[in-house]
Amino acid sequence: MAVHRWQALTTVEFSALPCSEMVAVLPLGATEQHGPHLPVGTDALIVEAVLQRALERVAELDLVWLPALWCTKSDEHRAFAGSLSLRAETLMAVLHDLTAGIAAAGFRRLVILNWHGGNSDLVSALARDLRLRQGVWVFVVDIIRSFPAAPSPVLPGEPPPFDIHGGxxxxxxxxxxxxxxxxxxxxxxxxxxxxxxxxxxxxxxxxxxxxxxxxxxxxxxxxxxxxxxxxxxxxxxxxxxxxxSLEQMVDQVACMLREIAQFPG
Ligand SMILES: [Zn+2]
Structure with a gap:
């Protein structure tokens, strides 16, 4: 039982690992404007921070993690310099192709760990496509949607705080x-x-x-x-x-990874 970094393994080691019994984890970040105070790599930095901390807690699991996809679908931010985006169809094709390679290595379970709201709907549609077309179970851990935003004061008679991007x-x-x-x-x-x-x-x-x-x-x-x-x-x-907030998310992602690891592929 061990947690492996995809890019650190040799091809011989991949062949020797029981990949069909293991879980692959692919984080999705983004490169897009986050206002005047945060870097454009914010989403990728956050998803990596959550995953790295969660992996330290699941050393008992058999899994392989991939580097975060640093550019995804961010065209809603196209008006702001520094934003880079893949079209929906490009991102779908990239994820299909990556999954084909992951499946070819023997994996039957793939976790997509997403931090960018612009990917959420695409990724949930993709999960079923990948199951039907490539025989891979895809588990979408959409952290950005599963966790409530930071506590902000709710004033009587006022709308609830809205905090989805760079807030x-x-x-x-x-x-x-x-x-x-x-x-x-x-x-x-x-x-x-x-x-x-x-x-x-x-x-x-x-x-x-x-x-x-x-x-x-x-x-x-x-x-x-x-x-x-x-x-x-x-x-x-x-x-x-x-x-x-990070601690809460890390704890929950670690619990989710343990549960996914129990699910028979
Ligand atoms: Zn963000």
Whole structure:
């Protein structure tokens, strides 16, 4: 039983490993603008931070982890310099091809660990395609959707805080995981949500319509919601809150990996 790094193994070692009994883990990051204070690699940095910490807790499992896919589908951020994106069909093709190679090595179970909301719907459709076409069970651990954002004050009579991109949650996480890459604060006057900025102008007052999580889905791009690239409010971000969120996520991802490892491939 051991946790292996895909790129560190030799082909002879792959042939000797019981890959059909093991789990492969592929993290999905992104390269896209995250406002004036966070680097464009934020999503990839966070997913790697979560995975590396989780792997330390599951040393009893038989698994192989791949490097994070650093560019995925981020075209909603195309208006902001530094954002790179694969088209939906390109990303699907890349994931099909990577899975074919993973299956050829003998794996029957693949975990896709996703940190970028723009990938979520594609990846859940892909999970069934890969099962039907390649005979691989795909388990989507969509961390960004499974965890509540950072606690922000809910004021009576006000809409709940909205924090999906470069706001308090991600800023706190990166302050905890990679503080050298976060520009110095204070992070005031940044972002937009139901109370401020373009998002408030366009989306407040509806019952069903919301950029994320509403019953009516809307295909937005980030300039519809925000002038500076942040959707949320990073003002209260701090490293201790980030460390607490990271710990919660790492613990839950470790538990999820253990459960997936028990599932017969
Ligand atoms: Zn992000």
């Amino acid at each position: 308090r949650f991600e800023t706190s996480l990166l302050l905890a995981a990679q503080p050298d890459l976060v520009r110095p604060g204070p992070y005031t006057g940044i972002g937009a949500d139901y109370r401020r900025g373009r998002m408030a102008e366009r989306f407040s007052g509806y019952r069903f319509l919301s950029p994320e999580g509403g019953r009516v889905q809307v295909g937005w791009e980030s300039t519809d919601l925000t002038a500076d690239g942040v959707i949320g409010d990073p003002a209260g971000a701090n490293p201790s809150e980030g460390a607490a």
